[in-house]
Amino acid sequence: MKTYYIFILLISGIAFSQNGNIKGKITSNGEAVPAVTVSIPQLKIMIAADENGSYEIKNIPFGTHQVVFNFIGFRTEKKKIKINSTSPVTLNIKLQEDNMALDEVVITGTMKEISRTESPVPVEIITPKLFKKNPTASLFESVGMVNGVQPQLNCNVCNTGDIHINGMEGPYTLILIDGMPIVSALSTVYGLNGIPNSMVERIEVVKGPASSLYGSEAMGGIINVITKSPYKAPVISADSFLTSWGELSVDVAGKINAGKATSLIGVNYFNYNSRIDNNGDNFTDLTLQNRISVFNKWNFERKENRAASVAARYVYEDRWGGEMNWDKQWRGSDSIYGESIYTKRAELIGLYQLPTSERIFTQFSYNWHDQNSWYGNTPYMATQQVAFVQTYWDKPLNDAHSLLVGASMRYTIYDDNTPATASADGLSNKPAETPLPGIFIQDEWTLNKKHKLLGGYRFDYDKNHGAVHSPRVAYKFAPNTNNTIRASFGTGFRVVNLFTEDHAALTGAREVVIAEKLNPERSFNGNLNYVLKVPTDSYMLNFDITGFYSYFTNKIVGDFDSDPNKIIYDNLRGHAISQGVSLNIDATFTFPLKILAGISYMDVFQMEENDSGKLEHTQQLHAPKWSGTFVGTYKLPNNYSIDLTGNWYGPMRLPIFPNDFRPEYSPWFCIANIQATKKFDYGLEFYGGIKNILDFIPDNPILRPFDPFDKNVEVNNPNGYAFDPSYNYASLQGRRVFLGVRYNLF
Incomplete structure (x- = not known):
């Protein structure tokens, strides 16, 4: 009998101590991911995948276990698996990239x-x-x-x-x-x-x-x-902050369900009403603003998940800047200088997928924009309406080719109080009506897993300039998941309305001179991009470097240099070039630090014939050769985090007068900000920090601020200066503190 019990215990022990194995391969976008950490936390088991992304865990007790796959730069994957056999269980995993600056x-x-x-x-x-x-x-x-x-x-x-x-x-x-x-x-x-x-x-x-x-x-x-889909949005979200300068921003959104429709309503309110003149020139350092914006988007549930949405937005803004003692009674007068702008804007956007077996989409939009403004005693009253409709067919031809074919129509009506919309005899007003029909085609050709080619062509017809052809080609080569090369080339054209696009044509005291009938601009653009990913056990590095080159003909330029009292616009007799290279670095570490940093070098200039027929080189205004950005985030225990962000710029050419006492090029400068955040489990977070912690402020931004209407330019003014506020390269806001709160209810 004793022998019988011993036999039963041995059999039971063997049964309860049986083990199994898990094995598999880890990939991302079809390529192996090496050195991924594979763990079963409850058993305190942890291994690393080999250089081919393969792994195997042996001697796992029978039962249900959670397997965790973790690697820097990728989303953590958790899979539950049941072990009930001594035969190996295969568990292959496809990891998805995870980066704080990227969306897949x-x-x-x-x-x-x-x-x-x-x-x-x-x-x-x-x-x-x-x-x-x-x-x-x-x-x-x-x-x-x-x-x-x-x-x-x-x-x-x-x-x-x-x-x-x-x-x-x-x-x-x-x-x-x-x-x-x-x-x-x-x-x-x-x-x-x-x-x-x-x-x-x-x-x-x-x-x-x-x-x-x-x-x-x-x-x-x-x-x-890209606005949020109401389906994915929080039920309620709010974000509000206040700065020590008195800037108040309130952002609130809510989601509602109505049958087969879901709606997202958002309201943004911004107010700044503090007259601050820290540089002592008797002009407001920051424009006073009162703005409200209301946005509403609806998504509709349809059969076979076909898309249907409509959105509307309305914006009203009242902004002014000028002499410290200006108020609205001086609007349009030549006694106290102010620039006052009332803006009203309404938009409608829609998307509808046709109820067919093919993927055919129709998009439409309409916007109405009204601007009522005075720049000193210069009025600018303008209204613009733009209607747009577009239909396109997204057609995968086979595994290799994906075709996109479409047609669009944009109709613009523009009216203002300037000569831009005057009749030919100048005696009456004639709003500009511009229809712009176009058709386009694009083929995305997957040659194989490593090579992809995209070709596109668009044809537009402008009533004033005739047919416009815009081809584009792009190529992608990815030998593996860690290296990607992209190249693209294309052309473009642009028709210019000076008064709507160049604010310098209205502000200040310079006279606008259009030297000739302006022809449309043409451009030829090329880009070469290389992305390198460097995964290691302790950090993940991404390098993204892009070289770019653009060549312009008929470029429309404003000549600020020939006559200090005029801005002379004409087509460039020559060509213009924008060329350079930019590098982005993204670093994620095993400890809670993430860094994004970017640096750009660019050379933007024009070559124009002088009176003797020789080409002269002129550097582009407001285009620094060197610039960069940085973002650093460090997460602390208990849901605290610190963010350091900023931009830095090298010297940029600025508009100056002859014999100007101000330098033609801005200095090197950096605008840096720091923020601390505390998050709570129930969707609430508080944040606060300091903007422009280095307290950088430009010098002498306005020329002759004491005589904004140029009434005394002949008095004690040997250099012939005139009032000019266009010498700008950074905000006049210095160091300031901000505090805010956010809330999200899902």
Whole structure:
């Protein structure tokens, strides 16, 4: 009997001590990922995959276990697996990239959703996670966190500005909202102000040619603001901060469900009403602003997950800057100088996928923009309406070819009080009506896993300039997951309206002279991009380097130098070039530190014939040869974190007068910010910090601020100076403290 019990115990021990094995391979985008940490925490087992991404864990007790796959630069994967046999269990894993500055899916480069790593066109991303590290009141400031993208203030009085990409002025940048070219011409200056940050899912930036898909204004690059899908948005979200200068920003959004529709409503309010003159020139250092923006987006549930959405936005802004004792009774007078701008803007955006077996989409938009403004005693009253409709067919032909074919129509009506819309005899007003039909085609050809080729062509017809052809070609070569090369080439064209695009044509006292009938600009653009990933056991490094070259003919330039009292516009008798290289470095460490850093070198200049027929070299205004960005995040225990962000710039050429006492080139300078954040488990977080911690402020931004109407230019003025606020290269705001709170309820 005793022998029987011993036999039973031995059999039971063998049964309960049986072990199994797990093995598999770890890949990403079809390529092996070496050195991945594979662990079973409950058993305190940890190994590393080999150089081929293969792993094997032996002697795992029978039962259900959680296996964790972790590697720097990739999202952690957790898989539950049941071991009930001594036979090896195969568990293959596909890791997804994880980076605080990147979002896997992008659409801007090809007009269709595609993995960023698979896109033949390089696309840079700003996510809310990134631009919350330096909270701003508008997206205009947020995009400055992208290397090579420069938010440029063009006036020291009203603080209007535009976005420069690779040194090219704002009008060369096409701004999209959900893929629609809704911000252009009259609204270029104010286009990114008033878009509620709570509505933004990400911002995609494409540098270089994109005219074959997006038309005439995409000569220098694209900024595409992708708004959140109501399905994915929090039920309630709020973000508000206050600065020691008195700037108040409030951003609130909420989601509601109504049957098969889901809606997201966002409101942004910004107010700044403090008259500050720290440099003592009797002009406001920062434009006073009162702005409200309301955004509403609806997504509709349809059969077979077909897309349908509609969104609307309304913006009202009252801004003014000028002499400290100005108020609205002096609007338009020549007694006390002020620049006062009332802006009203309404937008409608829609997307509808046709109920067919084919993927056919129709997009439409309409925007109305009204500007009522006085620059001193110079009025500028303008209204613009833009209607846009586009239909395209997304057709995968086979495993190798993916075709995109479409047609679009944009109709613009523009009216103002300047000679730009006067009749031929100058006796009456004649609003400009500009239809611009176009067709486009694109083929994305996957030659094999390593090679991809994209070809595109667009044809537009402008009633004044005839047929316009815009081809584009892009190529991607990825020998493995750690190396990617992209190359692209394309052309573009642009028709210019000076008064809507160049604020210098209105502000100050210079007379605007149009020397000739302006012809449309043409450009030829090329980019070469290389991405290198360096994974190790202790850190993950990403290097992204891009060389760019753009050649312009018929470039329209403002001559600030020939006559200090005039801005003379004409087509360049010669050519202009924008060329350079940019490098982005992204480092993620095993300890809680993440770093993003970028540096750009660019040379932007024009070669124009002088009176003797020789080409003369002139450096582009507001285009520093050297610039860079940096973001550093360190996470502390108990959900605390520290963020250090900033931009730095080398010398840039500035508009000066003959015998000007101010230097022609700005100094090297850096605008750095620091922020501390505390997060709580229930969606609440508090943050605070210091902006411009180095307290950098430009010197002498306004020439002759004591005589803004040039009433006394003949008195004690041997150099012939005139009032001019265009000497601008940085904000006049010095060091300031900010405090804020965020809340998200999912």
